[in-house]
Amino acid sequence: MSSLPLSTAQSQFQPRLAQRRFWGAVFMVICWLLSLVSLAVLVSLLVHVWNEGGSWLSLKLLTNYASVLNPREAGLKSALWGTIWLAVLTAIFSITIGIGAAVYLEEFAARNRFTRFIHLNIANLAGVPSIVYGILGLALFVRWCRYDESVLSGALTLTLLILPVIIIAAREALAAVPSSLRQAALALGATRWQTVWHHVLPAALPGIMTGIILAISRAIGETAPLIMVGAVGYIRSVPESLRSPFTALPIQIFDWTGRPQSEFHHLAAAGILVLLGVLLTMNALAAGIRAWQQRSKVQ
Amino acid sequence: MNPPELLPRPTLRVDTNDSSPRPESAPEDAPIRVCDFSLAYGTFQAIKQVSLTIPAREVTAIIGPSGCGKSTLLRSMNRMNDFVSTVRTEGEILYRNVNIYANDCDPVELRRRVGMVFQRPNPFPKSIFKNVAWGARINGYRGNLNELVEESLQKAALWDEVKDKLHQNALTLSGGQQQRLCIARSIALQPEVLLMDEPCSALDPIATSRIEDLIDQLKSQYTVVLVTHNMQQAARVSDRTVFMLMGELVEVDRTSVIFTKPKEQRTQDYISGRFG
Numbered sequence A: 001m002s003s004l005p006l007s008t009a010q011s012q013f014q015p016r017l018a019q020r021r022f023w024g025a026v027f028m029v030i031c032w033l034l035s036l037v038s039l040a041v042l043v044s045l046l047v048h049v050w051n052e053g054g055s056w057l058s059l060k061l062l063t064n065y066a067s068v069l070n071p072r073e074a075g076l077k078s079a080l081w082g083t084i085w086l087a088v089l090t091a092i093f094s095i096t097i098g099i100g101a102a103v104y105l106e107e108f109a110a111r112n113r114f115t116r117f118i119h120l121n122i123a124n125l126a127g128v129p130s131i132v133y134g135i136l137g138l139a140l141f142v143r144w145c146r147y148d149e150s151v152l153s154g155a156l157t158l159t160l161l162i163l164p165v166i167i168i169a170a171r172e173a174l175a176a177v178p179s180s181l182r183q184a185a186l187a188l189g190a191t192r193w194q195t196v197w198h199h200v201l202p203a204a205l206p207g208i209m210t211g212i213i214l215a216i217s218r219a220i221g222e223t224a225p226l227i228m229v230g231a232v233g234y235i236r237s238v239p240e241s242l243r244s245p246f247t248a249l250p251i252q253i254f255d256w257t258g259r260p261q262s263e264f265h266h267l268a269a270a271g272i273l274v275l276l277g278v279l280l281t282m283n284a285l286a287a288g289i290r291a292w293q294q295r296s297k298v299q
Numbered sequence B: 001m002n003p004p005e006l007l008p009r010p011t012l013r014v015d016t017n018d019s020s021p022r023p024e025s026a027p028e029d030a031p032i033r034v035c036d037f038s039l040a041y042g043t044f045q046a047i048k049q050v051s052l053t054i055p056a057r058e059v060t061a062i063i064g065p066s067g068c069g070k071s072t073l074l075r076s077m078n079r080m081n082d083f084v085s086t087v088r089t090e091g092e093i094l095y096r097n098v099n100i101y102a103n104d105c106d107p108v109e110l111r112r113r114v115g116m117v118f119q120r121p122n123p124f125p126k127s128i129f130k131n132v133a134w135g136a137r138i139n140g141y142r143g144n145l146n147e148l149v150e151e152s153l154q155k156a157a158l159w160d161e162v163k164d165k166l167h168q169n170a171l172t173l174s175g176g177q178q179q180r181l182c183i184a185r186s187i188a189l190q191p192e193v194l195l196m197d198e199p200c201s202a203l204d205p206i207a208t209s210r211i212e213d214l215i216d217q218l219k220s221q222y223t224v225v226l227v228t229h230n231m232q233q234a235a236r237v238s239d240r241t242v243f244m245l246m247g248e249l250v251e252v253d254r255t256s257v258i259f260t261k262p263k264e265q266r267t268q269d270y271i272s273g274r275f276g
C-alpha cells in the first residue's frame, strides 16, 4: 500500500490507520476462533456417534421392527415411519394454521390493544418448555378430544409446540415485504386479499419456508411431549391411520440408551445417525425448494 | 346531477347530499372535485379545507415546498390514505359527482378508475407481461390480454424497447423503463384519471424528459394530476397549476398565469425562489 501524498494544509484528522487495522485483524481472528469452536463441537459429536453406531447402520435397521431380546435383529422401522407420519401431519397442520394466523395478524388485523396482546402472548408461548405442551396435549387431545394415544394426538401436540415459532417467523417475513409492493397492487384496484395472495405471500415465501423447516426440524427431534401423549418405546407396527398407536425416532433412541446391554447403545447411536439423516434430508429439500423459487422468480 | 352512464356499479351511488359547498364555476364534467376537504394524521392537520376542481383531459400540477401536503392530497383522491390508521378526513372529494368518502363508496372500484403512479418505480417482481396484465386480469377484463398489453405498452412509449422480452423480469429494466412500465400498468385498466406523485424524482434527465413527453401525450385521453417539486417541470407539462403551502391551497390557475402574474404574494415568492 503506497501512502497518499500528504495535504499541505494542517489536518484536524488523526486517522491512526495502523492501530485501526490492528484491531480489525484481532477481531477477525476472535470471530474465526469462535466459529471454529462451534464447528469442532459438531464434528467431535458426529465422530463419536459414528464410532459408536456407524457399523450398526444397515438396511436391516430401517426395515426391522424393534426387538427387546435380540439387538442384532432389532430395527427402527416403526420409529422411522412414526417420525415420517408426525413430520407430515405436523407440517400440514402447522403450515396452514401458522401462515393463516400470520397473514391475518400482519396484513388484516387492526393495530390495537387486542392484537398487541395477541402478539405478546405468541412471543411468550414460543418460550414455553415443550413438556408443558405435552401435558396440554394429553389433556386436550388424548383425553378431551378422545383421540387416544395416537399419531394424531402426537402431531397435534407438536403443532401446538411449533405454531408460535412459525407464526413469528412468517410475520417477520411478511413485515419485510416492502409496502411499495402492496401499494402498487392496491392502486390497481386489487382487494387486500388479492394483494396478499398474488404479491405479498410469494415475496415472503422464502423467509416463511425457512421458519417452517427449522420449526419442523425441532418438532421431530422432540421427545418429552410425545412421551406425555403416550408414544411407546416398544411397538411392532407402523401407523396405518390417524388413530394408530405410534413411536418416533427420538423415543426409540431414548428407549435403547436406557437398556443395560451395550449392543443397544450402539443401536441408539445408529438411530441418532438415521435421525440426523432425516433432518438433513428435510433441510436439503427446503434449500432445493428455495433455489427453485429463486430461479423461477428471475426468469 | 344525473349519474353518468360510466358508473354502472351500485356501490358508487350518486351523492344527493347537497349541503356542502361546491366550487361554483366547476364544469359539470370535471372528473374530480375536492370540496372543502381536510385531512389529519392524528392531531396533525396535513390538509386544510382545500377546494379544487380537476378538469377533464388536462394536466394539473400540484407544486409547493416539501411537506406541504401535495402527496397527501393526491393520495386522498383515490383513497390510498385508507391504509394509514391515524387518518381522519372532513369534507368531500367527488369523483364524477360521487363522494368517494361516503360509506357506500367502494375504494377498490374507485382505484381502478383513478390510477396512481408512485415516486419510486415499483414494478412487481414478475415478468413485464404480467406486470401489465395482472391489474386487468384481477378486475375481470374480458378482452384479449395480449392486445391490451401491447396497446398499453405502446401508449406508455415502452413497447419498442421491450417487445422482444415481454417475459423477462421487470426488475431487469432501467429506472426510467420501470416507471414507464408502471404507467403502462395503470393505463391497462383504462382509468379516467392518472395520479402521479413526483414520477420523475428518481430518474435521470433523459428518462425524465421521456416521461414528460409521455404525460403530454396521455392528456388527450386521460386526466392527469401531477405532483412535482420541480417548478420547471410544472411549467413545461401542465395546463393548470395548484400551489400549496402548509396544507393550504394558496392559488390555482392556468399554469401560464401562475408563473407570470400570480395573484398571491406567497405564490410569487415561491415561484421566484424566495423560499421553499
Ligand SMILES: Nc1ncnc2c1ncn2[C@@H]1O[C@H](COP(=O)(O)OP(=O)(O)O)[C@@H](O)[C@H]1O
Binding pocket: B041, B044, B046, B064, B065, B066, B067, B068, B069, B070, B071, B072, B073, B084
Ligand atoms: N403517514 C403519515 N403519518 C403522519 N404524518 C404524515 C404521514 N404522511 C405524511 N405526513 C405528514 O404530512 C405532511 C404532508 O406530507 P406529504 O403529503 O407527504 O408532503 P409533500 O408530498 O408535499 O412533501 C408532512 O408534514 C408529513 O410529515
Ligand SMILES: [Mg+2]
Binding pocket: B070, B071, B072, B197
Ligand atoms: Mg410527497
